[in-house]
Amino acid sequence: MMTKVLHLIKPSVITIQPDKLWQITLRFPPVIGMETNCWLLNGEQGLTLIDCGCSSHGEEIITASRALGEIKRIIITHGHPDHAGAAAAISRALNIPVFAHEEEICFLKGTKTVSAEAGSLICKCILWIGDRTGFVIPKVENCLPLQDQEEIAGIKILYTPGHTPGSISLFDTTTRALFCGDNLHTMFRKPVMGHEWFTLDKSTRDGCLRKYQNLDVTRLLAGHGKPYESGALPKELKDIMDKTLR
Ligand SMILES: [Zn+2]
Secondary structure (H helix, E strand, C coil), rough: CCHHHHHHHHHHHEECCCCEEEEEEEECCCCCCCEEEEEEEEECCEEECCCCCCHHHHHHHHHHHHHHHCCCEECCCCCHHHEEEEEEEHHHCCCCCCECCCHHHHHHCCCCHHHHHHCHHHHHHHHHHHHHHCCCCCCCCCCEEEECCECCEEEEEEEEECCCCCEEEEEECCCEEEEEEECEEEEECEEECHHHHHHHHHHHHHHHHEEEEEEECCCECCCCCCEECCHHHHHHHHHHHHHHHH
């Protein structure tokens, strides 16, 4: 019972691969809210934090990660407030850089907002309401741009825009993990395409996810939902893409 209560008030840290890969699950609003994931990946160049929850989650992530090592860098899959919200606080507190695709840097620096970009009206409205109700990304000072196919700390960057203009996915060969941000989710245990209400340009997103189908992956780690592991994952991803693009 006590473990369950603690689970509600602390972020849950789950080991996916010992000494290599962990999931930190956060809730927004706290305790009762929706879950969002961030990930800690331990490589030759130390710990990388992939995504970082909402603006209120900075201290929770730093505390949760302390026993695992020193975070050396943050990589953001995309500039939505439930993925990049705590980037500024963590970057400042640990004096580490925040990496994002070059087209996403403007949203982290606050020179543009995603809701003002061209795309789906429903998605823009949802983002606009978020902007006006404090669901925002505090300005990140120490931002560095990434490009398609670049490698950083052994992690391959795949430019997969559409959910936002500079959405990226990350592929790590040592853990055979694909971090797909919100392009797919696993909230119903199986991978499915991310909801179009939260996606600016669905057809661009759908088209570029073909990049997933030839990756040697066994783990799909989405922004929302449990880790999904399968020896047949490349085929399953191809089937999802075939169905979507039919
Ligand atoms: Zn998103």
